[in-house]
Amino acid sequence: MPINPVFIAILSAALYVFGYYRLPFVYGGFLLQLAYMVSRGTELGRLPLTGPHDTLFFLSLSFMLFGIPVSFSLKNRQRFLNPVTAVTVCFMFLAMLARPHSFPLPPVLKTFWFEVHVAFSFFSYALFGLAAVLGVLYLLSGEEETEILQYKMILVGYFLFSVAMIFGGIWAYYAWGTYWLWTPKEVWTVILWLFYSFYLHARLRQWWSGRPAAVLGIAGFGVVLFTYLGVSLLMKSSHTF
Amino acid sequence: MMRNELENTNIPVKILQFFLSLRTAIWLLMTLLCLLFYGAVVMPANEEFLALHTEPLFRFMAETPPGITWWLWAAIGVLSLLTANTLLCSIESVVKKKRARHWMLIISPQVAHIGFLFILLAHMVSGYGSFKGTAVVYENAVLRLPGGSDVLFRKIDVDMDPMGYMKDWTADVEYFRGGVSLGVDRIRPNSPSFRDGYGVFIKNIRFQPYLVAMVEVCREPGAVWALIGGILFMAGMMTLLFSKIKKEEAKG
Numbered sequence: 395m396p397i398n399p400v401f402i403a404i405l406s407a408a409l410y411v412f413g414y415y416r417l418p419f420v421y422g423g424f425l426l427q428l429a430y431m432v433s434r435g436t437e438l439g440r441l442p443l444t445g446p447h448d449t450l451f452f453l454s455l456s457f458m459l460f461g462i463p464v465s466f467s468l469k470n471r472q473r474f475l476n477p478v479t480a481v482t483v484c485f486m487f488l489a490m491l492a493r494p495h496s497f498p499l500p501p502v503l504k505t506f507w508f509e510v511h512v513a514f515s516f517f518s519y520a521l522f523g524l525a526a527v528l529g530v531l532y533l534l535s536g537e538e539e540t541e542i543l544q545y546k547m548i549l550v551g552y553f554l555f556s557v558a559m560i561f562g563g564i565w566a567y568y569a570w571g572t573y574w575l576w577t578p579k580e581v582w583t584v585i586l587w588l589f590y591s592f593y594l595h596a597r598l599r600q601w602w603s604g605r606p607a608a609v610l611g612i613a614g615f616g617v618v619l620f621t622y623l624g625v626s627l628l629m630k631s632s633h634t635f
Numbered sequence: 636m637m638r639n640e641l642e643n644t645n646i647p648v649k650i651l652q653f654f655l656s657l658r659t660a661i662w663l664l665m666t667l668l669c670l671l672f673y674g675a676v677v678m679p680a681n682e683e684f685l686a687l688h689t690e691p692l693f694r695f696m697a698e699t700p701p702g703i704t705w706w707l708w709a710a711i712g713v714l715s716l717l718t719a720n721t722l723l724c725s726i727e728s729v730v731k732k733k734r735a736r737h738w739m740l741i742i743s744p745q746v747a748h749i750g751f752l753f754i755l756l757a758h759m760v761s762g763y764g765s766f767k768g769t770a771v772v773y774e775n776a777v778l779r780l781p782g783g784s785d786v787l788f789r790k791i792d793v794d795m796d797p798m799g800y801m802k803d804w805t806a807d808v809e810y811f812r813g814g815v816s817l818g819v820d821r822i823r824p825n826s827p828s829f830r831d832g833y834g835v836f837i838k839n840i841r842f843q844p845y846l847v848a849m850v851e852v853c854r855e856p857g858a859v860w861a862l863i864g865g866i867l868f869m870a871g872m873m874t875l876l877f878s879k880i881k882k883e884e885a886k887g
Contacts, residue, residue, distance in 0.1 A: 501824035560865035571853030576687040
């Protein structure tokens with residue numbers, strides 16, 4: 395029997411709120427989200443990565459998937475996980491605004507390249523989101539290690555995002571005969587990639603290191619949100635929901 | 636004149652210093668971002684850009700008024716400068732630091748840079764020589780490919796699930812030249828058929844008024860370069876990440 399996603403969202407959100415007082419509740423909320431994703435995957439017989447419901451929920455889960463291990467490298471785990479849980483809950487409830495997409499996949503989407511392309515894209519979005527949270531924490535505290543961790547998050551996110559773009563190109567070539575289309579999503583994807591390329595190069599210079607780099611890392615998540623949600627909802631593209 | 640003064644007034648040296656500067660890379664990336672941002676805003680608002688989906692980039696740019704495509708011309712100019720900047724910086728970095736302790740940390744970003752340049756090369760090659768043609772075919776229809784071969788669509792099969800959704804499809808094709816059979820092939824989702832440098836893709840299948848396939852014939856001469864670039868970029872980035880992790884562990 396399919397699980398009611400709203401029930402899962404409310405229960406997970408409640409656990410995350412308790413997590414503000416006791417961290418183990420955060421892990422409970424994450425496990426509940428993970429269980430829902432596994433049940434969706436089992437129900438569909440594939441990775442649940444199409445449509446706004448599943449992708450927003452997957453992104454929400456990805457924040458915690460990376461956020462929890464990252465928190466162990468910080469002295470004050472609670473201070474980092476509090477804003478991360480807020481972002482996670484926010485995206486989880488956004489996912490609830492859309493109905494689950496339970497139709498069979500079109501034949502062209504049934505490929506390894508598509509699954510890795512989408513999964514890695516959302517993993518990188520989550521890492522860029524965590525980097526933005528770390529950027530805010532750095533601006534508030536001025537602790538150098540927080541800014542270094544933000545850089546690490548962006549470096550790993552940039553790698554995964556690049557892999558997602560390359561795999562997307564391979565898939566598009568086999569599906570449609572071209573690795574590049576001039577659609578708004580592709581152009582914005584390149585803008586996002588160039589933005590983080592800019593960050594990684596700028597941070598090497600003295601003038602940009604520290605606070606300016608942290609601000610860039612925060613602004614980058616704005617570009618992520620527009621590339622993912624703004625373009626998909628406002629513009630016609632091969633990636634439209 | 637002192638040596639430093641001489642260097643400061645020497646124009647080729649100044650040009651070389653400009654291209655060897657990280658500051659140049661940062662400004663070029665920032666300019667490119669602004670140009671693409673402008674492009675991303677104007678493209679959906681101008682119907683002229685729809686031709687970009689069917690024409691090679693450089694033909695589109697040559698045929699479209701510069702008032703519309705100026706940002707694309709400017710982006711190509713900036714990318715050319717960025718290419719020179721990337722190449723020179725990479726060479727300088729490897730030469731200067733070849734005796735450094737963490738050599739993998741020096742070489743891996745350069746491998747990623749070379750991968751990026753290969754991807755740019757791929758876009759240039761495709762921008763000149765790509766081809767895209769579309770057709771609607773039914774069973775036993777014949778298409779003439781640009782290379783001179785004919786492709787006969789012998790059979791189109793569609794597998795539907797009980798709810799009426801398309802599960803899979805196949806198209807059996809046979810190639811001919813001058814009436815002589817050159818071979819048979821099967822087109823499936825994500826598995827096109829290639830002949831003489833052209834790929835035959837089925838984009839969609841419709842049942843009304845009868846079973847027809849929307850076919851696209853494509854040539855993408857930059858695809859191989861893009862793949863090489865992609866592999867180099869991933870290899871460079873992965874090595875960079877592992878080298879950084881190793882360095883951190885050594886510190887800890």
